[in-house]
Amino acid sequence: MSKIHDVAKRANVSIATVSRVLNSSDHKVSAKTAEKVRQAVKELDYRPNALARALQINKSMTVGVIIPDIANHYYAEIVRGIQKEADKEGYNIILQNTDRNPKRIVRSINLLREKVVDGIIFSGGIISGYEPLSVLQEFRDRVVVIGRHDVNFPAIMVDxxxxxxxxxxxxxxxxxxxxxxxxxxxxxxxxxxxxxxxxxxxxxxxxxxxxxxxxxxxxxxxxxxxxxxxxxxxxxxxxxxxxxxxxxxxxxxxxxxxxxxxxxxxxxxxxxxxxxxxxxxxxxxxxxxxPKFSLGTSSMRALMNLISGKNTSRIKLHKTKLIIRKSSQIN
Amino acid sequence: MSKIHDVAKRANVSIATVSRVLNSSDHKVSAKTAEKVRQAVKELDYRPNALARALQINKSMTVGVIIPDIANHYYAEIVRGIQKEADKEGYNIILQNTDRNPKRIVRSINLLREKVVDGIIFSGGIISGYEPLSVLQEFRDRVVVIGRHDVNFPAIMVDxxxxxxxxxxxxxxxxxxxxxxxxxxxxxxxxxxxxxxxxxxxxxxxxxxxxxxxxxxxxxxxxxxxxxxxxxxxxxxxxxxxxxxxxxxxxxxxxxxxxxxxxxxxxxxxxxxxxxxxxxxxxxxxxxxxPKFSLGTSSMRALMNLISGKNTSRIKLHKTKLIIRKSSQIN
DNA sequence: AGAAAAGTGGTAAACGTTTTCCTAAAAATT
DNA sequence: AATTTTTAGGAAAACGTTTACCACTTTTCT
The missing domain is CATH 3.40.50.2300 (Response regulator)
Structure with a gap:
């Protein structure tokens, strides 16, 4: 696994220059050097270490998703939606299954805190007591909740x-x-x-x-x-x-x-x-x-807005749709 | 968000000591100082930054899980099993949905590589062509595959x-x-x-x-x-x-x-x-x-063995179970 | 009692990035 | 031609940890 240092050496430039090329920073680098760097990157199949990057820029491009049960189709679809949307902007998701167990919810949140996620999407169903929520408070403006509005976070709701x-x-x-x-x-x-x-x-x-x-x-x-x-x-x-x-x-x-x-x-x-x-x-x-999938995309979009400082509407209500099949209608 | 430095200051010790207390290292620290440190940790509600830690010790306690579709109950159960097992040892999982799209598989693997996961569980269904697999090769001895044995990784199979x-x-x-x-x-x-x-x-x-x-x-x-x-x-x-x-x-x-x-x-x-x-x-x-859930736990266990250097059996075959219900048997 | 060993703490160098300063050269301005 | 401005690159300081190394006490051994 080659590091930025290796690339720098191979391209005969400093690591600063390599970083600048890769991040298309506003600090300019000449077309020629840029090309040298890109060449070296390709030759070494270099991939920046996201951990080091995250530590430096204080942004992990990772969000935590807390749900009760991934084997439940409802939540699975939501996760799928979240994934899809996250993917667009290069975010990754860390999944946490809680089985609706308050202890595990708290544990999950703390774990995500350690892993320094940029935000959290919470779709935990019923929360008995308030401990989990108070732990969530620390994330303040980087939490989106699905399915409950009785709490002071932006919420994605179903009508x-x-x-x-x-x-x-x-x-x-x-x-x-x-x-x-x-x-x-x-x-x-x-x-x-x-x-x-x-x-x-x-x-x-x-x-x-x-x-x-x-x-x-x-x-x-x-x-x-x-x-x-x-x-x-x-x-x-x-x-x-x-x-x-x-x-x-x-x-x-x-x-x-x-x-x-x-x-x-x-x-x-x-x-x-x-x-x-x-x-x-x-x-x-x-x-x-x-619209489970939409709940997912919608919540992820809201979270990304939150993270980037744009403000989101407090509650977004999603409409359902009646699907008429044989079990109600004679022929 | 307090850092190790804050804890050190509050407990009137060096950051090294704090770290030693928290990681129960073999470098001893007196019971009295340890207590001071723990007290400070509690007071500040300090949580070590897992990113910095991972960067330092070169272990992220995160594994990647690549599956085609989380909304498919089969894969959802597997993921649930993986989660359960990972949880026991403090691992987290980063989920990647690929929709069986080879491009996305490659992308996922590369992303996981950047995020420096400790290992990968791959349950991709059919892989057409070999590009994805060759990318996986880089992870060599930290990959477990579910459902295929035609490839040079430890495999969890169904009979x-x-x-x-x-x-x-x-x-x-x-x-x-x-x-x-x-x-x-x-x-x-x-x-x-x-x-x-x-x-x-x-x-x-x-x-x-x-x-x-x-x-x-x-x-x-x-x-x-x-x-x-x-x-x-x-x-x-x-x-x-x-x-x-x-x-x-x-x-x-x-x-x-x-x-x-x-x-x-x-x-x-x-x-x-x-x-x-x-x-x-x-x-x-x-x-x-x-036994979908078992496929999950089993693969995670195998992966953790791999990561910690223990060798795992090349193939583990899981037995199925016939469940007789009304659709076949005239009471 | 003196020497060796064990116990306990601190300083500073990593880990792999990004980014703030600097500096030197080149271009533009007078 | 001299000055200013712009461009392009490097050195080094962060980010928050762990840990190797060193130093000073205290204990244990002869």
Whole structure:
């Protein structure tokens, strides 16, 4: 691994000159010397040591990305978006999986601090307590958060309220009045927003809100299955169920089959997220698509703006899109 | 952000002493001074600058991970495994998504070279041409490859042959003799290995190999659907189909429904991979589970061995596991 | 008691860059 | 032709660590 010194020696110039050529500094160097240097660089296949560079200029061209679970398609897509955008400007990303474990979140942040990242994108889901956040504070103006606005950082948000509202409106348009909703943990803003959207669509159409039609589960097919069974064996049986995410929706469909109900004829089902298999489920699932990739690019762009001192808008809201498939609509 | 100098000043010692306390070096420092230092560190919330450290000791505690697509569950799980293992020893990972684009692979490697990573885990899928590999050569003894052994690096492999063979054996045990196979690109070792496993199981049971029952598609539900339709409308209609991966298997089930065939009664279907939704598909899919997470931990462990000079076995083969669900077995 | 060894601390030289000064030559101005 | 300005290059000081080397005490050994 050759160093700038080697290049300098080979080109018969000082290391300062080499550096200047490579960084196209405003300190001029003659075309001839520049060429000599470039030649030497090529011959030695020289690559500057980014560590030394980062140490000197106090900029590592690296950002940290903190997420709960990379195996979750939602976060994976976000990371993909971040990558794509980071790539454009030569940034690299250091990934941190936290499994939603507060201790690991703190650890991650501290690690990133040591590694001297230029900024952090945080998409941690629920943060219980405030320790992680206070640690984040040290990064102040170099943090972007995805999915929460209850915190003093620029935030990239999903319009869950209108997304859910759209979905329910769709069911109402199809003639449904008894629409079930399966949500999850009420300490998640995402969950409460989707519930709000559900309620608001009902209200706007003067449908009665029946709280026995609302259940709280977990974000898994198993849970969707279990909660759907409860709804379907309740007193008021819904003709449509809006599940808090696609995984739950799959569970709902499963339960429907067990009850001998055909989807969508006897029970319409709508999910949320549009995970990859939704389109190929049997029946294909009507769902609300989240622009995950855009959340990624958008957050990275916001972070880069922050880093370079440009100010970004406090909150950027991303719209969702209703994708109508067979699980809600008869033929 | 306080530096080692600040700590030294506060504790009334030299920076050398601070460093020695923090790195528990073999150069001793008295318990009393050590305590002074630790106190100062705590008071200032000092964190050593990993960049400066890396530059000095020539070890960045960072490894590069090159994969085609983080949004693919297979790779996401691998990354999760890598993370988990890396975390144990304080390593961080820099992620590189290549979209299987050779140019980006080269770019990624060079970038990692600049960032002075301690090693690289490469799981690139098919590499067309050799440029990327030759660039990798520079890392010589600090590279681990996942999923290919045709290259001179330590490799973490999946036993696709026996995995496929197990799956087909299972179908044979159920009484099937006309078993279709949908594979994909023959320039992928994974694809050819699964085909080999298919053939070998047939041979072991003295079943005739009928090449009209073998088709080549792509790794998507759409393709599985299309190829299954061809198989089901062929001259020899299979009573079971072994799809090269789960996504294709979903397509196969879809096609079966369109042909009015019940799964598994009229057509047994087996996939490969065990992606998250396979268990909750309707019907739940019999499939061959790949220990993706283990591939990750295993590769990271191998890499860390390599880095620390221990030698690793050239190839580590991971066994798969047949998971029997409803899509193959009539209760 | 004297010498050797062990314990404890500091100074300064690395690690590989970028960048601030300087300086010398060349070009432009008077 | 003398002066100023511009251009082009080098020397050396940073960036924040680790560690080799040195020096002074204290302990241990003969």
């Amino acid at each position: 869950n309220i209108s997304g859910a509202s759209q979905a329910v409106q769709h069911l109402i348009d199809l003639g449904h009045t008894k629409i079930g909703f399966i949500g999850w943990a009420i300490n998640s803003t995402t969950a409460t927003d989707r519930l709000s959207g559900y309620k608001s669509a009902l209200a706007q159409n003067r449908c009665r809100f029946d709280k026995t039609l609302v259940r709280e589960g977990k974000l898994t097919p198993e849970s969707g299955y279990a909660e759907a069974k409860k709804l379907l064996s309740g007193k008021e049986v819904p003709t449509a169920i809006f599940a808090g995410n696609d995984q739950m929706a799959f569970g709902v469909i499963h339960a429907a089959m067990e009850f001998g109900l055909k989807v969508p004829d006897d029970l319409a089902v709508v999910g949320f997220d549009d995970i990859p298999l939704s389109s190929f489920f049997v029946p294909p699932l009507t769902t609300v698509e989240i | 696709n042959i026996s995995g496929a063979s197990q799956a087909v054996q299972h179908l044979i045990d159920l009484g099937h003799t006309k078993i279709g196979f949908i594979g994909w690109a023959i320039n992928s070792t994974t694809a050819t290995d699964r085909l080999s496993g298919y053939k070998s199981a047939l041979a072991q049971n003295r079943c005739r190999f009928d090449k009209t029952l073998v088709r080549e598609g792509k790794l998507t539900p759409e393709s599985g659907y299309a190829e299954a339709k061809k198989l089901l409308s062929g001259k020899e209609v299979p009573t079971a189909i072994f799809a090269g991966n789960d996504q294709m298997a979903f397509g196969v089930i879809h096609a079966a429904m369109e042909f009015g065939l019940k799964v598994p009664d009229d057509l047994a279907v087996v996939g490969f991979d065990d992606i998250p939704l396979s268990s909750f598909f309707v019907p739940p899919l019999t499939t061959v589970e790949i």
